[in-house]
Amino acid sequence: MIKLENVTKKFDGFVALDNVSFEIQKGSAYGLLGSNGAGKSTMLRILTGVYKADGGTVSIEGASIYDNASTKQKLIFISDETAQYSNMTLNQMRKFYKMFYPNFSDDIFSRLHALLGLPLNKKTSAFSKGMKRQAAVICAIASRPEYLFLDEAFDGLDPSMRIAVKKMMVEAMADSEMTVVISSHNLKEIEEFCDTVGMLHHGKMIFTRDLYELKGNIHKIQASFEKEPVKEDFPELDILLIEHNSGLTYIIAQGDAEKSLEAVKAKGPSFCDLIPLSLEEIFIYEMEALGYDKNQLDS
Amino acid sequence: MNKSNFGKYLLYKFKSHIGIFAASIVLTLVGFVLSVTLLFVFASNATEYYSEAQGLYSPMTDWLWDFLMAIVIYGLLGLGISVLGLFVLSAITPILSFKFYNNRAFTDMIGSLPLNYTERFLGDFLSGFAAACMPYLVSVPYVCIMSGYIGSFGIEELADLPANFSQGALELALIVVSTYTFSSLMVSLCGKISSSVFYTLAGTAIIPGTIFVYALSSLSDVVGVRADVTALSMIQWLPPVGLMPDFVYFWGEYYSSMFRGNHIIEAEAYEYVIAAVLTVAFAVGAYFVGKHRKTESIGKDVVYKKVFWVFAVLFEAMAIGVVFCIGESVNFITYIFAAILGFLCFIIIDLVHSKNAKRIFKDLFCCAAVCAVCLVFGGVAASTKGFGAEDYVPAAENVAYVEVWGEQLYLSEDKSLVYDDPEAIKGVISEHKDLLSQKDKLETGLELEINYKLKNGMSVLRSYDVKTRADLGIIINAASNIRSLPQKGEYPFGVLSMNSSVYSDLLFTGTYDYEERIDEEHHYRISETFMIKPEKTEEFKELLLNDLKHTAADMTRHHDLVIAYYTKDGKRQSEMFFIYREFEDVYNFMKDPENRIAINDYDEDPISSGNEDVVVNYSFRITLDNGLNRLQLNVSSNSDDAEAAELISLCSVDPTDCTYLIAAERTSPSYGDVFINKKDEARAVELILKLLGKSIANKE
Numbered sequence: 001m002i003k004l005e006n007v008t009k010k011f012d013g014f015v016a017l018d019n020v021s022f023e024i025q026k027g028s029a030y031g032l033l034g035s036n037g038a039g040k041s042t043m044l045r046i047l048t049g050v051y052k053a054d055g056g057t058v059s060i061e062g063a064s065i066y067d068n069a070s071t072k073q074k075l076i077f078i079s080d081e082t083a084q085y086s087n088m089t090l091n092q093m094r095k096f097y098k099m100f101y102p103n104f105s106d107d108i109f110s111r112l113h114a115l116l117g118l119p120l121n122k123k124t125s126a127f128s129k130g131m132k133r134q135a136a137v138i139c140a141i142a143s144r145p146e147y148l149f150l151d152e153a154f155d156g157l158d159p160s161m162r163i164a165v166k167k168m169m170v171e172a173m174a175d176s177e178m179t180v181v182i183s184s185h186n187l188k189e190i191e192e193f194c195d196t197v198g199m200l201h202h203g204k205m206i207f208t209r210d211l212y213e214l215k216g217n218i219h220k221i222q223a224s225f226e227k228e229p230v231k232e233d234f235p236e237l238d239i240l241l242i243e244h245n246s247g248l249t250y251i252i253a254q255g256d257a258e259k260s261l262e263a264v265k266a267k268g269p270s271f272c273d274l275i276p277l278s279l280e281e282i283f284i285y286e287m288e289a290l291g292y293d294k295n296q297l298d299s
Numbered sequence: 300m301n302k303s304n305f306g307k308y309l310l311y312k313f314k315s316h317i318g319i320f321a322a323s324i325v326l327t328l329v330g331f332v333l334s335v336t337l338l339f340v341f342a343s344n345a346t347e348y349y350s351e352a353q354g355l356y357s358p359m360t361d362w363l364w365d366f367l368m369a370i371v372i373y374g375l376l377g378l379g380i381s382v383l384g385l386f387v388l389s390a391i392t393p394i395l396s397f398k399f400y401n402n403r404a405f406t407d408m409i410g411s412l413p414l415n416y417t418e419r420f421l422g423d424f425l426s427g428f429a430a431a432c433m434p435y436l437v438s439v440p441y442v443c444i445m446s447g448y449i450g451s452f453g454i455e456e457l458a459d460l461p462a463n464f465s466q467g468a469l470e471l472a473l474i475v476v477s478t479y480t481f482s483s484l485m486v487s488l489c490g491k492i493s494s495s496v497f498y499t500l501a502g503t504a505i506i507p508g509t510i511f512v513y514a515l516s517s518l519s520d521v522v523g524v525r526a527d528v529t530a531l532s533m534i535q536w537l538p539p540v541g542l543m544p545d546f547v548y549f550w551g552e553y554y555s556s557m558f559r560g561n562h563i564i565e566a567e568a569y570e571y572v573i574a575a576v577l578t579v580a581f582a583v584g585a586y587f588v589g590k591h592r593k594t595e596s597i598g599k600d601v602v603y604k605k606v607f608w609v610f611a612v613l614f615e616a617m618a619i620g621v622v623f624c625i626g627e628s629v630n631f632i633t634y635i636f637a638a639i640l641g642f643l644c645f646i647i648i649d650l651v652h653s654k655n656a657k658r659i660f661k662d663l664f665c666c667a668a669v670c671a672v673c674l675v676f677g678g679v680a681a682s683t684k685g686f687g688a689e690d691y692v693p694a695a696e697n698v699a700y701v702e703v704w705g706e707q708l709y710l711s712e713d714k715s716l717v718y719d720d721p722e723a724i725k726g727v728i729s730e731h732k733d734l735l736s737q738k739d740k741l742e743t744g745l746e747l748e749i750n751y752k753l754k755n756g757m758s759v760l761r762s763y764d765v766k767t768r769a770d771l772g773i774i775i776n777a778a779s780n781i782r783s784l785p786q787k788g789e790y791p792f793g794v795l796s797m798n799s800s801v802y803s804d805l806l807f808t809g810t811y812d813y814e815e816r817i818d819e820e821h822h823y824r825i826s827e828t829f830m831i832k833p834e835k836t837e838e839f840k841e842l843l844l845n846d847l848k849h850t851a852a853d854m855t856r857h858h859d860l861v862i863a864y865y866t867k868d869g870k871r872q873s874e875m876f877f878i879y880r881e882f883e884d885v886y887n888f889m890k891d892p893e894n895r896i897a898i899n900d901y902d903e904d905p906i907s908s909g910n911e912d913v914v915v916n917y918s919f920r921i922t923l924d925n926g927l928n929r930l931q932l933n934v935s936s937n938s939d940d941a942e943a944a945e946l947i948s949l950c951s952v953d954p955t956d957c958t959y960l961i962a963a964e965r966t967s968p969s970y971g972d973v974f975i976n977k978k979d980e981a982r983a984v985e986l987i988l989k990l991l992g993k994s995i996a997n998k999e
Contacts, residue, residue: 011595050410051594069304069415077411081404087315099307100412149411 001026001061002047002147002179008055009042009203016042018203019056024181024196026061026146029173031194031211032183033283038200040183041080044149047181048077060147075147076101076140080155082132086125090118093139101143109142112168116161129156137165141172148172150182154189166193191279199283206287211279218285219257220277223249223269236263240285252277252285305418312396312426319392320430323385327434330381335442335468338374381435382471382546386539388431389478390503393486393585394495396427400589401492403597410594420589424483424582432475442468470546473574477538478503480581487588488606490599498601498610505613507534507541512620517680519624521689522738523761532758536573569756600652611648611662612669618644619673634674641670691759692732695725699754703727703781705747705774715750716782723784730777734763740770747774835894839885846882946986949979 002024009017017039024030034040045051046058049065049072058064063071085093090113098104113120116134124132133156140148148169154162172178184190190197191211198208218240228244234251237260241252253260257274265272313320398405399419409419443465482499489495514530534541588602596602619641626633645666649659680686700719718724731749734741744764751759765771888894
């Protein structure tokens with residue numbers, strides 16, 4: 001399990017991470033969300049021991065990470081940079097990872113390599129960004145780490161490759177109970193792959209939740225009333241937001257969806273229906289409920 | 300330490316430096332090992348002839364001369380390129396090796412590897428060190444063996460190679476290693492490649508540079524202080540740049556006369572110790588800076604702002620110091636220029652660093668403060684004549700020994716009189732103080748040089764000349780008085796008090812008439828070498844000493860007199876004296892044939908094989924010339940060899956109708972060419988062949 005307690009990181013007075021605490025369960029796929037500059041990369045660098053936290057504690061299975069070789073032996077970090085591999089061929093990358101990670105599987109590497117069809121003996125400086133990322137992911141998965149950290153993992157990948165890479169990771173997780181932590185600002189990617197998500201905004205962890213629980217706990221009801229209702233008209237509901245648009249009322253509420261629907265219907269709307277929410281909407285409403293302004297979040 | 304991962308990382312890093320390693324090997328092998336080997340093999344002859352080429356006739360054929368010169372030029376060029384190349388490699392390798400500090404992509408990759416800081420640092424440091432420095436360091440023992448123990452190989456031609464070669468090689472090792480460790484430290488202090496390069500280069504130059512310019516400017520107007528030498532000596536402990544003048548001296552001394560006599564540049568042992576300690580300190584500093592620097596500092600010019608301030612202040616100070624050096628004296632105009640240049644330098648470096656013009660105004664106070672301190676320093680140094688250096692004479696109780704050298708002591712360039720007796724030291728100090736009492740007539744020069752070696756290991760060097768030649772008597776008197784003090788051990792005048800058994804081997808190579816003896820054909824100056832009859836050497840000694848003691852200020856130095864002699868242990872020594880035209884007794888003595896051994900009575904290398912009794916050998920370089928081909932033979936024979944004696948008796952200085960030319964080896968031009976008349980040709984050939992046969996048989 002990865003555990004962060006009150007982690008703070010400052011860059012020349014700028015607070016990149018502000019008193020962040022959360023846990024990531026072993027074997028889970030954790031999605032770290034946030035806009036540009038939210039602190040995702042900083043968080044990953046702290047989680048992988050590249051950066052040292054200015055305050056708080058970070059641990060994997062109870063052991064510190066920074067400057068701790070035995071803990072780092074369990075993890076691999078694939079950053080959003082790929083320049084470090086420029087002077088290597090894919091084969092050399094394989095040797096490099098195999099050198100440091102004894103669990104490296106040539107079988108897995110061969111299988112993944114065959115799947116993606118990357119040239120083995122060509123310098124990666126000749127690769128496209130997407131190919132470099134594929135190469136890095138292949139090596140990382142073949143290394144069979146207990147913890148895999150990916151910064152903007154799917155950047156530069158075309159849709160078919162995204163699917164292929166996701167498939168590779170899912171298989172690896174199933175095979176070895178690997179914990180995957182992915183940062184992204186793409187909610188759709190996270191929604192498809194992760195079971196737990198955390199949202200960083202301006203260095204603060206806004207929330208961290210199980211995705212299925214999150215999805216099941218928040219819902220949107222569309223209804224039409226003769227007189228536009230207000231939040232206080234539904235005291236039995238945990239309403240996050242109530243909006244009116246073109247004669248329709250939209251109610252975003254937490255809790256049991258069926259019970260909420262019944263409660264709304266009890267107010268005698270001419271029309272009432274439950275609408276599925278996208279993850280993006282869930283986050284927006286959730287964060288607005290936490291007091292964050294939607295426009296502020298967009299920034 | 301996770302040894303397995305450390306080893307893997309070291310290997311991975313070393314492989315990434317394979318290009319540097321290859322370059323280092325090439326520089327070491329082709330540039331250094333081969334150059335040194337060639338210089339070793341040919342050094343003795345080449346350098347000897349090189350020296351002779353500056354003034355004396357050499358009997359070498361053109362192709363041999365060209366060949367030897369080519370070797371020397373290749374050797375020196377190869378050395379220069381390898382030294383420069385190794386210096387550059389040592390400076391840039393840490394920038395590449397510590398990519399963790401200046402390349403974010405590598406920071407993420409390397410930082411997350413299963414290594415702790417110490418493993419990562421050692422992997423980065425040692426891999427770069429092995430690639431850039433090890434090839435050269437491995438070659439150092441080879442050079443030391445060649446120069447230090449070559450005699451044990453029984454290779455006669457290499458027997459007199461200078462020990463300086465090994466000292467120079469060790470010094471270059473210190474330069475290379477210190478450059479590497481210093482660069483490692485500077486890279487650890489920087490967050491970008493560009494700033495790493497800049498601060499490494501600036502750092503190697505700016506600290507010794509600042510010390511040097513202030514020492515130079517503070518002492519340039521101080522009578523008796525050789526500002527350049529003193530300034531150099533003040534930075535000799537600062538590696539890597541501080542060691543370089545000493546290194547250049549080592550190699551240059553052997554090949555260029557401009558370095559001879561400048562032994563004062565040579566670093567003291569303690570300075571090497573300090574340099575070595577600093578070299579290690581740089582590496583330790585790099586370790587701790589890296590340990591405490593924040594990984595996220597990548598992308599910054601410098602990790603710690605204080606580093607920038609140190610450099611900015613030093614830049615400004617050095618700029619001001621340079622103006623002080625250029626200005627002949629520190630006056631109002633110098634002050635204005637110094638202040639302007641200092642401000643400009645500070646502003647430029649601040650602007651480059653902060654990229655914010657507004658910020659400069661905030662820093663101007665610091666700039667002004669530094670400027671003020673520098674200007675005050677320059678003013679105080681000028682007004683106090685180098686902070687009292689001009690009048691400073693060390694107390695006798697603090698002096699371990701004192702060396703005195705000077706033209707007025709009639710010594711060879713590389714010899715000094717040494718005094719270690721307390722009373723003698725007091726005597727030198729007394730003479731020194733007397734000189735200073737007339738310092739208005741003195742300036743800095745080389746007529747008389749006094750070098751106090753203090754008990755604390757430091758040196759105090761003073762060099763004097765007179766402003767006008769009319770005052771030369773001041774220095775001559777001091778030199779004369781100092782010369783009469785009891786000296787330490789053997790000294791050059793010991794030549795003149797050697798026992799009679801050695802006197803018989805005294806040789807004099809006088810150039811007393813060389814202006815009139817220009818060889819028009821070869822354009823070489825011809826000196827004359829002759830041997831004084833054993834029974835006449837005592838008389839000569841008295842004449843020479845008497846003349847030396849009666850030198851006067853208005854004498855015009857005219858000739859160098861080289862006295863070659865053999866010590867009791869058989870070593871050939873030579874000393875040079877300055878002979879004035881006024882030394883009439885000496886001249887007359889030397890010109891009198893009665894005082895010389897006739898040319899066919901002696902050999903120039905009489906006791907090369909013994910040390911108890913004089914064994915005169917005949918040794919000739921015989922050139923056979925039939926107009927188309929020239930054949931050179933070397934023949935040597937014992938003094939009691941009748942055939943050799945007969946051959947010499949056939950020699951004639953008259954070239955008329957001659958076909959054979961015989962010249963005594965090494966100093967043949969000094970004798971003048973000697974010929975064999977045609978009528979004696981057949982007998983001479985017979986004798987030559989017999990001698991040659993004997994010579995070969997003896998060698999076998």
